[in-house]
């Protein structure tokens with residue numbers, strides 16, 4: 016496996032399965048991603064600053080960059096497995112180091128106790144541990160595109176992290192401490208279970224892999240049961256979020272998220288109007 020200096024992105028792989036076609040002709044309809052749904056639910060005001068009002072964030076949370084780099088490293092290792100390779104733990108660790116070295120470095124803000132070096136060491140160890148545990152597991156598709164109708168007027172779009180041959184979709188998360196369970200990710204898992212079933216006519220198995228970047232890095236693999244209710248809950252939630260966005264309902268959600276929010280300054284000035292309305296009123 017080429018690990019150290021080749022920074023080319025791996026070509027994304029489409030699912031080699033029959034895709035149930037849209038019964039829809041013409042240009043693509045509006046779509047929403049799971050990550051935007053989650054951000055709106057976490058804080059609709061933050062969503063509006065970032066996606067509706069064009070406010071430049073004051074910084075980039077390093078934790079988010081760490082998660083993005085981890086996904087790129089996993090994508091590369093999974094692709095190597097997809098073409099028949101068996102990645103070694105030390106190679107996987109080198110892949111992470113290489114990707115971490117290439118990260119955007121400007122404007123990163125680190126949480127207390129974390130630094131670029133800490134993330135590099137913990138990320139490399141997590142990759143090695145993951146590969147030691149799962150290196151032989153077969154891969155059917157790496158980061159396959161998702162686009163399925165949520166309603167007559169709206170699609171769900173995104174990418175699954177990984178699909179294994181037994182109709183098992185696998186999602187990866189990074190965390191800084193032991194997660195309490197899978198509840199906080201159930202909406203996303205239900206979204207992809209819903210999408211997979213729409214695309215392939217098969218109800219998938221679902222796994223969640225959490226890469227815990229604590230002082231003792233740990234990889235936690237959990238199989239998650241996604242029920243019919245969970246799927247229906249996701250679809251209903253997505254519709255409510257779209258209704259809120261369409262109606263431009265973007266209230267703040269003061270809470271734990273504010274401590275590391277890159278939009279805290281404009282939020283403190285917010286008076287109920289969109290940020291661009293404030294500019295035009297001045």
Ligand code: SF4
Pocket residue numbers: 058060061267268269270272273276277278279282283
């Ligand atoms: S500071 Fe808090 S309430 Fe304001 S946008 Fe950020 S997360 Fe939302």
